[in-house]
Amino acid sequence: MIQSFLNNHTVILASGSPRRHHFFKELGIDFKIxxxxxxxxxxxxxxxxxxSNYLAxxxxxxxxxxxxxxIVITSDTIVWHNEKALGKPKTLDEAKTMLQSMSNQTHEVITSVCFKTATKIIVKHHxxxxxxxxxxxxxxxxxVETHQPLDKAGAYGIQEWIGYIGITSITGSFFTVMGLPTHIVYETLIELAKS
Known part of the structure; x- marks a missing residue:
């Protein structure tokens, strides 16, 4: 459905993330990487x-x-916990420390998306x-030993084993935690295509 709005546009996804590639395909968006x-x-x-707005x-x-x-689309995800940003850990020990700090706690996952055209830049977050x-x-x-925590903000993937056994509640969008607030991408691309 969305592609009918975007027929005269070329969407460029500036991300190497397989998860984001999957989301764009599932949204029905033709895109280049x-x-x-x-x-x-x-x-x-x-x-x-x-x-995350700045980095996107x-x-x-x-x-x-x-x-x-x-239309170029970039994004960035951070975990915000105890008044500081948890990005991608550099070592397995750092990944363990991050996960220990979030144990029995609530943290925030913030994903920002930037949409850039020849004439404007729009940045939104969720x-x-x-x-x-x-x-x-x-x-x-x-x-930490059986998955790849080093390529994920906050050292975990919600869709992986630790998410299955460890997460007790989510308030907001599951997809934001996975790295792309898909509802924002959908709405903003339609706005841009119409403008």
Whole structure:
């Protein structure tokens, strides 16, 4: 359905994430993949969605010149917990520490999406609250050793084993936690196509 609005547009997804590729296919969007290397560093004073908004827009800025029919989409996800951002852990030990800090706690997952055309930049975000049960050291150890926590903000994937056994409640969008608030992508692309 959405593709009928986008027939005169070329959607460029600037993400290497297989999950995001899957979501775009499931939304019925024809898209090209073009990932450009960006050093994901943000000013230290930023908090919460200001961080993910900044990083999503930073990724979009790598696309300097766009044709009038092109729409570039970038996104960034952070976990916000105890007044700090948990990005992708650099080591397995750091991943374990992150998961221990979220055990028996509620944290926020914030995903921002940037839409860039030849004439405008739109940045939107969505926040979901996620609560973990008390995770045992053995459960954390098992997950970290058998999955790939280093490529995920907050060191976990909600769709993986730790999500199955550890998450007791979600307030918001499951898809935001997976890295793409699909409802925002759908609504904004239709707005852009009509404008």
């Amino acid at each position: 073009d990932v450009r290397e960006v050093e994901e560093i943000y000013p230290e004073h930023l908090k919460r969605e200001a961080i 827009e930073l990724k979009a800025e790598a696309f300097n010149i766009l044709n009038p029919q092109e 926040t979901t609250q996620v609560t973990f049960k008390t995770l045992t050291d053995q459960e954390i150890e098992y997950y």
